[in-house]
Amino acid sequence: MYPTYNIFIGSGDHIQNFGMRVSTTMTTILGRVIGPPELKLGDRNGKNIKITVDLDKCHWNLAGRSMVEGKPVEHWAILDFTSVGPYNKKLRRKEFVEKLIAKYKKLGIFMQEPIWYEESSMKILSSHDLLSELLEKINNICKYSQGGLQFLLCVMAYKNPGYKYLKWISETKVGIVTQCCLSPSANQGDEKFYTYLSLKINAKLGGSNVELNNRLPHFEGDEHVMFIGADVNHPGFRDNKSPSIVAVVATVNWPAANRYAARVCPQFNR
Secondary structure (H helix, E strand, O other), X not given: OHHHHHHHHHOOOHHHHOOOOOOOOOOOOOOOOXXXXXXXXXXXXXXXXXXXXXXXXXXXXXXXXXXXXXXOXXXXXXXXXXXXXXXXXXXXXXXXXXXXXXXXXXXXXXXXXXXXXXXEEHHHHHOHHHHHHHHHHHHHHHOOOOOOXXXXXXXXXXXXXXXXXXXXXXXXXXXXXXXXXXXXXXXXXXXXXXXXXXXXXXXXXXXXXXXXXXOOOOOOOOOOOOOEEEEEEOOOOOOOOOOEEEEEEEEOOOOOOOOEEEEEEEEOXX
C-alpha cells in the first residue's frame, strides 16, 4: 500500500494530466471469516470419520486416527548417507526402523522391514556420476524383488545442495520414488517427526491422507472433474539459447481431488 501511495503522491501533475485523481481516503468494506471445513480421516479399523479443523489453530490432528486410504509398505529400502562421518550424525538404524514400523502399526497400516540397506556418505551427493551409479545399483538389486521397490528412504546428516541432484536422478533418470529425512530428527525420535514422515510416504505411494468430507460446491452429478494448472517461464528477451519451461499439473482422483500428476518440459526456440 505505502509504496504505491508514494508513487501517486510523488507523481505531481502527471496523474492530473491524464484526467485522473487519486483519493488518499481508504475505502472500508465488510469481510467475513470463512468457517472451517469438515474433513474426512480414517480410524484404525478402516472406517471414515468426520473432523472439523480447529478455527483458532487452523489445523487438524491425526492423534488416535489414521489416513483415509493407507497404502501398505512391503518393498522399500534405506540409503544411509550418514554411515561415514561424525558419530553424532549417524543414523541409529535399528531404532529408526522399529519406530517407523511402530508408527505405521499405530496408524493401522502394514509396513514390512526394508528389503535393502545401503551405506554411503554425504560426499557422494556432490558427484553426479557416483550418485547415478549408486542409485542404479540399488535399483538393479531391488527390482527383482516381488512387486519392485516402492520407495527409497534417503537419510542425510544435514541439508545439502546435492538434494536436488538426488531427486532429479532418482525420479527422472532411474525411476525410484524417494523420501528424504535428516538423521538428527530421526534419532531424536519425536512422535510428530514419524507422523509427518508417514504422511509423506503414504502420499507418494498413492494413498490419501485426508479428504474433504463433502463435495466441493457447484459440482453436482456423477461426472468426473479435473482441476488443471499450467504455467510457463520464458527466458529474457535477449536470451536466444535458453528454453522456456512449461509445467502442467492436474488432479486425477475425483471427488477427493487431492492427488496430482505433473509434467514439466523445456520448449526450445524455433
